Amino acid sequence: MTGERVSRRDFLVFGGILGSLFGWIPFLRPSHVSLAGARFRIIRKGHSNRRYVVIHGDEQTARQALRRLMQSQEGAAFEIENQSRNVPIAGGRIDPNRMFSRAGAEADLKKLNPDWTRAQIGAALDLLDRGRARLIHALLPPRGGLLVALHNNTGEYSVADEESLSDRGFVPRPDHPHAFYLCTDPADYQVLAASGYNIVLQQHGPEDGSLSRLCATRGVRYVNVETARGDLTTQVDMLNWLEWKLA
Ligand SMILES: [Zn+2]
Structure with a gap:
């Protein structure tokens, strides 16, 4: 009887260790998704409906x-593997956050590749059209x-640039204008506005090919956590706040 108890206890302890190991060690299934010259490494962990980019x-x-x-x-x-802001496409360049619509991509290609002919721009846009749905399917949450x-x-660049483009805005920290949330869902806006960080809500706006615009158009919940370069403490704190408060 005692022996059975011990072994059962040992089994439970062992099981508990295994359980915490599985909970702690990321279940990594590395893979990639690409569009034009933009290549993203995918790290999957657990079964949450959260997506990060x-x-x-x-x-x-x-x-x-x-x-x-x-x-x-x-x-x-x-996580994008490229090290520069803009990525290669058909011998030119594009901002990967302008690839999510043909119209937005066209404007960005013209800006970044001013010497391109109409045919070159058309060819790059067609290339994006062929691969865009796959990237969007991978990126967007269920x-x-x-x-x-x-x-x-x-x-x-700061929250001040976004305020005039936004449906709503709340700037409780005007002394830290580079740190702000930009979201597409009014309910998320309400929750995040209590964080004490600057925030804007953008449900409407010009089609610029960005991920935020894509999400707003499709009714997908999206939050951009934006901080000044180098301000890791603030970016982590804003992410933690989001994780604690948003279901
Ligand atoms: Zn950026």
Whole structure:
């Protein structure tokens, strides 16, 4: 009887250790998804309907914040492998956060490749059209899920630039204008506005080919967590706040 108890106890202890190991060690299933010259590494962990993305290759603080987050969170993380902001396409360049619509991509291709002919732009747009759905399918969360994008900014860009483009805005920290949430869902806006961080809601806006615009158009919950480059502490804190408060 005693022996049975011991072995049962041992079994439970062993099971508990195994359970915590499986809960702690990420179940990694590395794979990739690409569009034009943009290539994303995918880290999947657990079965959460959370999706995370770092889309600009030169935003190293966002990369660090994402990797730290994925030590404790479940979901699928998409980290761009390119190291520069813009990625190669058909001998030219494009901002990977302008690829999500043909119209947005066209405007960006013309801006970044001013010497391109109409035919070159058309060929690049056709290339994007052929691969866009696959990337979107990979990136977007299942119904009701949340897509979190991590960005860093430098220079003059701040929440002030987004306020005039937004449906709603709340700037409780005007002294820290580079740190803000940008979301597409009014309910998420209400929750995140209590964080004490700056926030804007963008349900409507010009079609620029960005991921936020795609999500707003499709009614997908999206939150961009944006901070100044190098401000890892703030970016991690904003992510933690989001994780604690958003279901
Ligand atoms: Zn960015």
